Amino acid sequence: MRQPDFKYPTVSLQQQSALVDSWVSAALSLSGSAGLVTLSYNEALNMALSDLSDIFDSQGFKQLQKAKEAENQLLIAPLERLNEVIRGLNNLGKALSHR
Amino acid sequence: MLLIPQVQLPHANFDMRELTIGDAIGLVKLNPSAHEHTTSQFLSCVLSGINSRELTVQERYLLVAQYISATCVGESDFPIGDSAKYSDYLRMNHSLSLEPIALGFDEDWQLSPLFGWQAEALEDVCHSWQDWIFGCMAAQLATLDEFKKEDYPTVNTPIAFYKDWLKERITIFKAYPERDFAELYHAFLIGLEQLNFYFELGFDNEGLVCLHKEGHGVAPARFQVSDCLTATAISFS
Numbered sequence: 001m002r003q004p005d006f007k008y009p010t011v012s013l014q015q016q017s018a019l020v021d022s023w024v025s026a027a028l029s030l031s032g033s034a035g036l037v038t039l040s041y042n043e044a045l046n047m048a049l050s051d052l053s054d055i056f057d058s059q060g061f062k063q064l065q066k067a068k069e070a071e072n073q074l075l076i077a078p079l080e081r082l083n084e085v086i087r088g089l090n091n092l093g094k095a096l097s098h099r
Numbered sequence: 100m101l102l103i104p105q106v107q108l109p110h111a112n113f114d115m116r117e118l119t120i121g122d123a124i125g126l127v128k129l130n131p132s133a134h135e136h137t138t139s140q141f142l143s144c145v146l147s148g149i150n151s152r153e154l155t156v157q158e159r160y161l162l163v164a165q166y167i168s169a170t171c172v173g174e175s176d177f178p179i180g181d182s183a184k185y186s187d188y189l190r191m192n193h194s195l196s197l198e199p200i201a202l203g204f205d206e207d208w209q210l211s212p213l214f215g216w217q218a219e220a221l222e223d224v225c226h227s228w229q230d231w232i233f234g235c236m237a238a239q240l241a242t243l244d245e246f247k248k249e250d251y252p253t254v255n256t257p258i259a260f261y262k263d264w265l266k267e268r269i270t271i272f273k274a275y276p277e278r279d280f281a282e283l284y285h286a287f288l289i290g291l292e293q294l295n296f297y298f299e300l301g302f303d304n305e306g307l308v309c310l311h312k313e314g315h316g317v318a319p320a321r322f323q324v325s326d327c328l329t330a331t332a333i334s335f336s
Contacts, residue, residue, distance in 0.1 A: 019127045019328065023120050045121030048100040049328075050170070052120060 026052050037064075103145075103169040106162060109194040113158075115145040115166055123328050131325060134306055135218040138163060141324040152216040153254050156307060157195060159215050161297045164189070164322040179320045188298055188309045188320050195296045199246065202286040207243035210290035216254045218307065220261050224269070228302040235302075236287055237268035 027044035030037045037055070039047075055061050106113040118126070122144040129137045138159050142151030145166060151159060168175045168185055176184045199211035213235060221234040245251055252261050272280065291300070298309035301319050311317035 016127050016131070020124050023124050027120050042121075045124070046119050048117040048119055049123055050101045050117060 023052075026056070030055070101170055103166065106165050108158070108161075110197075113146060113149070113162060115162065115169075116147070117170065118144055118327065126324055127328055129324075132305055133222060134321065134323060135215065135222045137324045139215055139219060141166075141327065150254075152214070152219065154215050155195065155197070155212040155296075156215060156218050156300070157212065157295070157297045159218075160307075160309060160322050161189075163324065163327070167322060167326050170327065180318055183311060183317065183320070187311050187313070187317075190295070190297060190299065190312070193296060196294075199241075200290055200293055202240075202290050204283070204286045208283070208286065209241055209243055209246055210239050210287065210294065211241070211246075212294050213239055213307075214254065216258075216261075220258055220265060222306060224262055224265050225306070227304050230269075231302040231304075231306060232284075233269045233272055234265060235291075236272055236284070237265050240283070240287060 027041060027047075030047075031039045031041040031044040101117045103115045103117060106115070118141075126137065126141055126144070129140060131137070135156075139151050142149075142154075142159060142162060146162070151162075154162075164185060168177055171177045176186045178184055179188065195212075197212060199209035202208040202210055217238040221231065221238060225231045225234045241251065252264055256264075272283075275283070299312075301308050301310045303319065305321075308319035308321050310319050
């Protein structure tokens with residue numbers, strides 16, 4: 001007898017963890033203070049699978065992602081400038097110690 | 100959320116809801132080769148108020164296949180393998196009967212449909228297609244007197260007890276004289292054909308499979324819960 005022939009291959013043990021990671025990541029990206037949509041993690045887990053696809057494929061979600069990136073850039077910018085100041089002070093310290 | 104069309108059968112209507120992310124995470128962690136256990140878990144997620152272990156395997160496979168059909172991308176008559184389609188496996192020739200049928204054979208042998216709770220136990224007991232044939236004979240065949248006994252197993256029988264009961268019964272069938280067994284096996288196969296309501300079932304090393312309408316020359320199919328999950332996961336990768 002030939003082996004069963006399916007539309008999709010059977011999920012292997014390796015694929016299991018990748019699938020779980022994919023769904024957990026998706027739920028996390030929608031939930032909590034870091035999320036783009038303000039749901040709790042439990043609320044995100046209760047969303048239907050097709051809702052997930054619909055949200056991630058939507059233009060609204062892509063715009064939210066861009067806005068979040070821009071917001072993050074604004075937060076990072078002062079820290080980067082502070083890093084440069086610290087780097088400069090370090091260089092100055094080294095230069096003075098060589099004198 | 101996808102609205103899944105009601106599965107309307109002559110004896111019952113089944114309403115299914117779409118799996119949630121949490122359901123999918125739980126289901127994908129189950130042993131992928133434990134098809135019957137996974138099917139029970141899947142149906143407990145999508146059906147409300149129905150114990151899927153009490154459904155026949157024919158109903159269970161139909162519900163999984165209808166769910167795949169409703170949620171897959173593309174045609175509802177979804178492809179199976181390179182050239183087959185769902186409709187090549189589906190038969191809706193006659194109404195499901197939940198009552199045992201008489202085999203017209205010595206000792207009033209009766210053949211009952213296989214139910215989810217029995218298939219789950221068989222999955223733990225059987226490890227080859229030969230085991231599955233003996234297992235299904237043990238689970239489905241009984242004389243009229245045995246059926247009437249109070250201690251004949253039901254869905255409420257503790258699983259460990261039922262598995263021991265099955266093993267003992269399999270041993271009895273294996274010890275039958277060859278000629279007697281051949282006659283009973285032949286009657287069992289004829290009875291099975293009468294109980295093939297939605298799919299014609301066959302056996303492989305992992306359990307029950309659905310046979311193509313054209314017969315044994317075409318690959319059999321198994322409507323798996325992973326088919327309900329991977330379509331979404333693939334779209335995320």
